[in-house]
Amino acid sequence: MGALCALVIALTGCQSAPGGGGAGKESRLGERAPASPATARPSGYGAVFLGVDECSSFGRTSFTEVPCTSERAAARVVARHDGTMKSGPPCPDTTDFVLHISEQRPSSDEDGDGAVRRGYACMRNLQPPHPGDPGGGGGPxxxxxxxxxxxxxxxxxxxxxxxxxxxxxxxxxxxxxDDRSECPASTALYVRLGGERPVGCARAL
Incomplete structure (x- = not known):
């Protein structure tokens, strides 16, 4: 399939390109802001573009699906959802970065239905560093x-x-x-985490 799928990395403009820890995400109580858009180019590999356990390469402005055994493989899809992150399930905790894929309807594609659905892929680098790990300073x-x-x-x-x-x-x-009242007495800051337990209790360092 030759069509292009636009994507954005769900970090911020202050975050470095995937593969590094970056400067972290700016937020109000832990919420994320989108970064500048990049481009994903379907390669025709696999039944679904960037399906779970499939891999992508890294580029300055584009990400291409490649076999995970390829020397170009740099990150693996750990979760894949249709729609947008705002309305869909959150990525796994240790996701390093997120690729947002715009809907495309080319004349042909991997599974023959002529469409690539809008969605997002939660990505994990194949090699360190892993900014999505606890304390890593990155991730969505x-x-x-x-x-x-x-x-x-x-x-x-x-x-x-x-x-x-x-x-x-x-x-x-x-x-x-679940609620601020459940935080320990040592809590100095409340951080919005999202997910099943949305309130983060943070202590001063």
């Missing part, structure tokens, strides 16, 4: 073990807990709960 979600620091406008931004993210961490998320 803030999770337990991640560190953040405050911005002047009241937002928070995730950064690597080891200080390698370009900014010293100020708070660390130690627990995920």
């Amino acid at each position: 979600r803030t999770i337990v073990g991640d560190c953040v620091y405050r911005l002047d406008d009241g937002k928070v931004r995730e950064t690597a807990c080891d200080g390698d993210g370009g900014h010293a961490p100020e708070f660390k998320v130690t627990k995920a709960v």
Whole structure:
């Protein structure tokens, strides 16, 4: 299939390209903001474009599906959903980055139905670093073990807990709960995590 599928990385413009830890995601209480768009190019490999357990290559402006045994393979799909992240299931906690795929209706495609559905692929790098790991300073979600620091406008931004993210961490998320009242007394900041337990209890560092 020769059609192009537009995508955006669900990090922020301050985040480096996938494969690195980056500077972290800016948010208000842990919410994410989208980055500049890149491009995904279906290669015709596999029954579904970027299906679960399939792999992509990295490029400066494009990501192409390739066999996972290829020397060009750089990241694996750990979850794949139709629709948008806003209305769909969240990616697994340790997802390194997300590819958003726009709907395309070419004359032919992998499964012969003439369409690539709009969706998103949750990606995990095949090799370290893994910015989506707890404390890694990246990934599309803030999770337990991640560190953040405050911005002047009241937002928070995730950064690597080891200080390698370009900014010293100020708070660390130690627990995920249903409601703020369940956070321990040592909690200095509440961070919005999303998912089944949407409130993160963060202690000062």
